[in-house]
Amino acid sequence: MSNQMTTHEAELVRLRRIEGQIRGVQKMIEEKRYCVDILTQISSIVGAIKSVEENILERHRKGCVHQSFTKGSKEDKARKVDEVIGVLKKFRRY
Numbered sequence: 001m002s003n004q005m006t007t008h009e010a011e012l013v014r015l016r017r018i019e020g021q022i023r024g025v026q027k028m029i030e031e032k033r034y035c036v037d038i039l040t041q042i043s044s045i046v047g048a049i050k051s052v053e054e055n056i057l058e059r060h061r062k063g064c065v066h067q068s069f070t071k072g073s074k075e076d077k078a079r080k081v082d083e084v085i086g087v088l089k090k091f092r093r094y
Contacts, residue, residue, distance in 0.1 A: 011052050025045070028041065
């Protein structure tokens with residue numbers, strides 16, 4: 001899986017739905033809708049994006065990281081651990 005064999009098709013479906021939600025927020029702003037309603041929709045979008053992010057990370061763990069730990073060298077394992085730690089550090093910034 002480390003050669004980008006993962007398709008993430010389900011995530012594409014979710015991202016298209018999120019894209020529609022974003023267009024909905026744009027329309028809400030154009031229509032000068034109530035701020036709290038806009039913020040509620042934005043919160044929903046952020047949650048959906050986080051869910052996509054978590055799904056991709058989980059698939060990475062089950063595929064690429066697992067493969068590295070079952071078939072890789074010590075160096076491969078160390079690189080994967082460093083990679084995952086780097087990703088998690090980025091997530092904490094949000």
